[in-house]
Ligand SMILES: NC(=O)C1=CN([C@@H]2O[C@H](COP(=O)(O)OP(=O)(O)OC[C@H]3O[C@@H](n4cnc5c(N)ncnc54)[C@H](OP(=O)(O)O)[C@@H]3O)[C@@H](O)[C@H]2O)C=CC1
């Protein structure tokens with residue numbers, strides 16, 4: 038049986054990719070193409086018409102585009118009744134509320150939005166959340182390739198929010214810091230009281246360190262993605278799961294468990 042016949046025999050999930058010519062989109066197209074239970078039916082980039090994606094019969098759309106277009110793409114998918122797996126960054130709490138609003142009008146549609154599809158990165162965030170209550174000091178350093186458009190990264194922003202929530206729940210006060218803010222930016226961005234520093238350098242892909250400090254000790258939790266293939270198992274897991282998960286799923290954690 039050929040691969041095409043095999044895909045037909047098992048009713049492959051029909052997948053469309055938005056941002057298909059980008060760094061992530063290219064990898065996603067390859068990964069979907071190589072998966073026997075998935076069929077790549079549409080791959081669209083900036084100049085393409087979204088109507089071609091629905092005309093091709095996509096059941097699940099994967100979006101790795103840019104923060105300024107992802108909301109329009111996602112609204113269109115939900116409107117069309119197409120499930121969506123979104124890796125694009127830029128999701129504030131206000132944006133997530135809007136997505137929940139669209140989904141309320143389309144009860145059967147599933148959307149998975151994950152700031153990071155790398156298994157190691159998900160674990161890094163979980164471990165950091167667990168450690169947060171025990172250390173008075175915490176700082177996040179994210180490091181990425183210099184063509185990244187946004188800073189701080191979606192992963193760093195999400196990690197900072199998780200840590201801030203864990204600190205609040207544990208009754209921890211502000212992180213101690215007597216440094217003056219004379220040179221703007223020297224102490225990084227402040228996300229929920231957690232300092233986040235963004236490094237950009239050729240040769241990097243996607244890396245993050247969470248540094249915790251208490252009297253006489255530090256704990257560093259670090260994750261490195263050296264290759265974008267590291268995100269593919271998580272993306273494919275979400276593509277396979279999203280049709281059975283109506284509503285909004287935030288992060289990969291729920292799917293792993
Ligand atoms: N969640 C995760 O695990 C990961 C998330 N990301 C995030 O994914 C996003 C994409 O990253 P990356 O692949 O590196 O970026 P790229 O810039 O390489 O890719 C983005 C692609 O989207 C295209 N595009 C722009 N507008 C549209 C549109 N309206 N419709 C369809 N395609 C469009 C761009 O085309 P053009 O170049 O012509 O503008 C480009 O090809 C970023 O937000 C990044 O932070 C990245 C890695 C992992």
Ligand SMILES: O=C(O)C1=N[C@H](C(=O)O)C[C@H](O)C1
Pocket residue numbers: 126152153181185186189190191192193242243244
């Ligand atoms: O742009 C990237 O490359 C990445 N973006 C995501 C983010 O902003 O967190 C995920 C990963 O860090 C790679």
